[in-house]
Amino acid sequence: MIPLHGIASREDLPLPFPLIVTAAALVLVVTFWILLFAWREPRYRNPSGRELPRLTKLVDSPWVSRPLRLIVGLVWLVAAAALVFGPDRTDNPIFGFVFVWLWVGLVPIALLFGEVHRRTNPIRLLLRGLGGTAPAPRTTTKSRLPAAAALLTFAWFELVEPLAATLPVLRGAAAAWVAWVVVGTLVTSTRWIAMADPFEAFASTVARMSPWARSRSGQLLLINPLRNLASWNAPRHLSILTCVLLGSTLFDAIAGAAWWVRAFQDSSLPPRLVGTIGLVATVALVTALFHLSVLPLRRAGRSLRETADALSPGLVPLVAGYFLAHYATMLYLEGQRTAIRMADPLALGWDWFGIAEAGPDLTLLAFPTLIAFVTVLFIVGGHVMAALVSHDIALRDLPAGVAVRRQVPLLVFMVVLTIVGMLLMFG
Amino acid sequence: MLRPIRALLPLALLAALAGCSTQDSAPPTTIHLDVRAQAPEEPVEERVPLGSEVTLEVSSDVDGLLHVHGFDEELTLTAGETTEKTFKASMSGAFEIETHDPDAVWIKLVVS
Numbered sequence: 001m002i003p004l005h006g007i008a009s010r011e012d013l014p015l016p017f018p019l020i021v022t023a024a025a026l027v028l029v030v031t032f033w034i035l036l037f038a039w040r041e042p043r044y045r046n047p048s049g050r051e052l053p054r055l056t057k058l059v060d061s062p063w064v065s066r067p068l069r070l071i072v073g074l075v076w077l078v079a080a081a082a083l084v085f086g087p088d089r090t091d092n093p094i095f096g097f098v099f100v101w102l103w104v105g106l107v108p109i110a111l112l113f114g115e116v117h118r119r120t121n122p123i124r125l126l127l128r129g130l131g132g133t134a135p136a137p138r139t140t141t142k143s144r145l146p147a148a149a150a151l152l153t154f155a156w157f158e159l160v161e162p163l164a165a166t167l168p169v170l171r172g173a174a175a176a177w178v179a180w181v182v183v184g185t186l187v188t189s190t191r192w193i194a195m196a197d198p199f200e201a202f203a204s205t206v207a208r209m210s211p212w213a214r215s216r217s218g219q220l221l222l223i224n225p226l227r228n229l230a231s232w233n234a235p236r237h238l239s240i241l242t243c244v245l246l247g248s249t250l251f252d253a254i255a256g257a258a259w260w261v262r263a264f265q266d267s268s269l270p271p272r273l274v275g276t277i278g279l280v281a282t283v284a285l286v287t288a289l290f291h292l293s294v295l296p297l298r299r300a301g302r303s304l305r306e307t308a309d310a311l312s313p314g315l316v317p318l319v320a321g322y323f324l325a326h327y328a329t330m331l332y333l334e335g336q337r338t339a340i341r342m343a344d345p346l347a348l349g350w351d352w353f354g355i356a357e358a359g360p361d362l363t364l365l366a367f368p369t370l371i372a373f374v375t376v377l378f379i380v381g382g383h384v385m386a387a388l389v390s391h392d393i394a395l396r397d398l399p400a401g402v403a404v405r406r407q408v409p410l411l412v413f414m415v416v417l418t419i420v421g422m423l424l425m426f427g
Numbered sequence: 428m429l430r431p432i433r434a435l436l437p438l439a440l441l442a443a444l445a446g447c448s449t450q451d452s453a454p455p456t457t458i459h460l461d462v463r464a465q466a467p468e469e470p471v472e473e474r475v476p477l478g479s480e481v482t483l484e485v486s487s488d489v490d491g492l493l494h495v496h497g498f499d500e501e502l503t504l505t506a507g508e509t510t511e512k513t514f515k516a517s518m519s520g521a522f523e524i525e526t527h528d529p530d531a532v533w534i535k536l537v538v539s
Contacts, residue, residue: 010497011521013539329520333497366477368519368539 008330010365011256015372015426023376024419027383031411034387040400044230044392047213049223056220060135065119069133072120075342082345083174088167093345095165096338098174099158104327105335106203107320114212117203123181124193124200132190135218139204140194143236147201148244150180152283154198155248159255160275201241208232209316209385226385230392232313239308242315243290246417247283249322253424254282286417290315293413296406299397311410314390318417321382325375326425329365336360375426383418387411453479453516458534460524462487462504466531470523474537475516481536482513483524495536497522 015023058064079097086092106117118124124132154177163169177198184192193200208229213221254260255278264274291308298307337360343352351357364371394407453476462485475481485493487504494501497518502510504526516538524534 009499009522010518013519013521013537333518362518365518365520368477371519 008334010329010333012329012371012375012426013368015375015422019372019376020422020427023380023422026380027415027418030380030384031387031415034384034391035404035407035411038388038391040395040404042392042395044224044227044389045396047215047221047223047228047231049213049221049227051215051219052222053219056218059220069120069125073122073125076122076125078342078345082342083167083171085346086167087347089347090165091341092167092347093338093341094167094170096334096341098170099165100331100334100338102199103154103158104323104331106199107206107323107327108331110203110206111210111320114210115204115207117207118194118200121193121197121200123178123185123197124190127182127185127190127193130185130190132185132193134190136194139233139235140191141233141235142191142195144195144201144241145237146184146192146196147198148237148241150177150196150198151202151241152244152248152279155244155251156276156279159248159252160272160279162271202245205238205241205316206320208313209320226388226392229313229316229385230389234309234313236309237305239290239305239312239315240287242312242319243287244283245319246315246322247286248279249319249326250286250417250421250424251279251282252326253421254278257424289413293409296409297394297398297403311390311393314386314393314410314414317382317385317389318414319382321378321380321386322421322425325378325382328374328378329371332364333360333362376422379418379422383414386414390414453477455480455482456516457482457484458536460485460533462489462491462493462526462533464488466526466529467533470532470535472535472537474539477516477519477538479516480513481516482511485510485512491526493524493526493533495522495524 079094082092082094082097086094109116118136119133121132126132157164157173161169164173181193181197184196194204195201209225210228211223211225213223213228215221255264255275260278264271267274290312291304294308294311295304297311298304339353340356340360343355344350390410391407394410395403397403398406456475456479458473458475458481460483483493483495483500483502485502485504486509487493488506489504490506491504492501493504493510495512495514497520498514498516500512500514502512504510516536519538522536522538523532524536525532
C-alpha cells in the first residue's frame with residue numbers, strides 16, 4: 001500500500017549521512033546559543049512594521065481582487081468539472097489538484113503572499129451573498145478545534161484511506177468538506193469558515209510566518225516574519241491544530257519507512273485499522289509531549305491549554321519547514337504534471353496552453369546535491385525560527401533567568417522532533 | 428542569528444555545480460528483469476547514474492503492463508517474450524517499477 005499511489009511518483013534520495021550529522025549538530029548548537037546568549041527581553045510583542053498605504057489601496061481595490069477571484073474561481077470550477085465528469089484514472093487532474101496544488105501549494109503561497117487564500121477560498125466565493133468575502137475586521141481568536149478535527153480527517157484520508165486516489169471516494173470526501181463548511185456557516189455565522197475550513201485554517205496559520213500583516217486600521221504591513229508570528233494573539237486550540245499538522249506529517253514519514261511497511265504487511269489486521277491507530281497515536285503523542293514540555297512555562301492563573309496555545313505559534317515554523325523539506329520536489333514535479341492535466345480536465349485530448357507535448361521541466365531534479373542542501377536548509381531554518389519565536393514568547397511572563405531554565409523541556413522537545421523527523425524522512 | 432544558515436548557501440551552490448558535471452558523462456546501463464507470476468517480497472534496488480541511458484529488458488511469464496513511475500514509461504508485456512525500453516534517467520531520486528494487476532513493485536530504481 002503506497003499512499004497517494006500514482007501521485008507521488010518519485011521519492012527524494014536519502015540525505016547523505018554527513019549532512020544529517022552536520023544538520024543535527026547545527027540544530028543543537030543554535031538551540032543552546034538561543035537559550036544562553038540570545039536576547040533576554042521579549043522583542044516581538046507588537047506586530048509593528050512598515051505601513052504600506054499605497055500597496056494596501058492597490059491590493060484592496062476591486063481591480064485586483066475581482067480578477068484574482070475570477071481566475072482562482074475558474075481554476076476551482078475546472079477542478080470541480082474534473083471531479084464530477086472526469087475519468088476515474090490517476091491522470092485525472094483532481095488528484096494532483098487536491099493533494100499537490102491545494103494541500104502542498106498553499107504553504108509556499110501563504111509564506112510568500114500572506115493571507116491570500118482567505119480572499120479566494122472557493123467556499124467564501126460560494127457564500128458571497130452571506131458576506132463570506134467581506135474583509136476580516138481582525139483575525140478571530142475563536143477556537144480552531146473544528147479545523148483541527150477537519151485537518152486530522154483530511155490527513156487520515158490522504159495517508160490512511162487506501163482508496164483516496166479513486167474518484168467516487170474523493171467525490172464523497174469533497175462533498176463532506178463543502179457540507180461541513182457551508183452547513184456550519186448557515187447554522188452559525190461566516191466566522192465558522194475561519195474556524196472550521198481545514199485549508200483556510202492551515203493557510204492562515206502559515207501566513208502568520210509571512211512578511212505581511214495588517215495593522216489595526218487594516219493597513220498592510222511589511223513585517224519581520226519572526227515578529228509577525230511571535231506577536232500573534234493565538235486563537236484558542238491553535239496548539240491542537242499545530243500538533244495535528246506536525247503529527248500527521250510525522251506519520252507520513254513513519255508510514256513510508258521500511259520497518260512500518262513490513263510490520264503493516266505482516267499484520268493480519270485490516271489496513272485501515274492499522275493506519276488509523278498509527279495516525280491517531282502519532283498525533284496524540286506529539287500533542288501530549290508538547291503540552292508536557294510547556295508545563296514549566298505555565299503562569300499562575302493560566303490553564304495549561306492557554307499556555308500551550310500561547311506558545312503554539314512557535315510550532316508553525318516546524319510545520320512549514322517539514323512541509324517544504326518533504327514536499328518541495330513533489331510540488332515541483334507533480335505540480336507541473338497537474339498543470340498539464342488541468343488543461344485537459346475531462347481527458348478529451350485538450351491542450352489549452354500547448355504544454356502537454358513538452359512535459360514537465362526536470363531541470364532542478366538533475367541537482368540531487370542541491371536538493372539535499374535545500375532540504376536541510378528548510379529543516380534547520382524552520383527549527384531555528386521555531387526556537388526563536390518560542391524563546392520570545394516564553395520571556396514575556398517570567399524573569400529572564402527563570403524563563404531560560406523553564407524553556408529547556410520545550411526546546412528539547414523541538415530538537416528531538418527535528419532530529420527524529422529528519423532521520424525518519426530523509427535517513 | 429541566521430548566519431549559520433546563510434553560510435550554507437554558497438556551499439549548496441558549490442555542491443550544485445559539482446553535481447552538474449556528472450550529468451553527461453554517465454555510461455549507458457542495462458537492467459534485466461524477470462517478471463514471474465509470483466511477485467517478490469521486496470523490490471530489488473537498482474542504482475543507475477544520473478543522466479545515463481537506461482535500457483530496461485524485461486522477460487515475462489505473464490501478460491501485463493509494466494510501469495516506470497516518475498518517468499511515466501510503460502511496457503506492454505507478453506507471456507514468454509522479452510520486451511525492451513530505453514529512457515534517459517534525467518531525474519535524480521528513487522522510482523518504483525511495478526506491474527498492475529497483479530499490483531507488485533519489482534524494482535526500486537535509484538538515480539543518483
